[in-house]
Amino acid sequence: MAKRLLLAEQDRSRWDRTAVVAGVELVGRALRHAPDHPDRYVVQAAIAACHALAPAYDRALTLELSGPQAAHLRSRAGLPA
Numbered sequence: 001m002a003k004r005l006l007l008a009e010q011d012r013s014r015w016d017r018t019a020v021v022a023g024v025e026l027v028g029r030a031l032r033h034a035p036d037h038p039d040r041y042v043v044q045a046a047i048a049a050c051h052a053l054a055p056a057y058d059r060a061l062t063l064e065l066s067g068p069q070a071a072h073l074r075s076r077a078g079l080p081a
Contacts, residue, residue: 027045
């Protein structure tokens with residue numbers, strides 16, 4: 001069985017960039033379909049897309065969210081408030 005690697009441990013140069021781009025395009029399409037009310041999977045996929053596009057784990061886009069919007073996004077993603 002293959003060893004599981006955390007994102008921070010992965011060699012991003014070995015990732016299939018064509019697959020990453022295709023996935024990001026699908027996330028964009030899903031966000032455009034319901035921009036005001038994305039479901040939890042679309043929110044989770046958008047977060048994953050931000051990490052996939054970053055050149056390194058420690059350079060992934062991170063957002064500090066607070067207030068009602070943050071609670072709403074966490075709720076939509078199925079995360080604790």
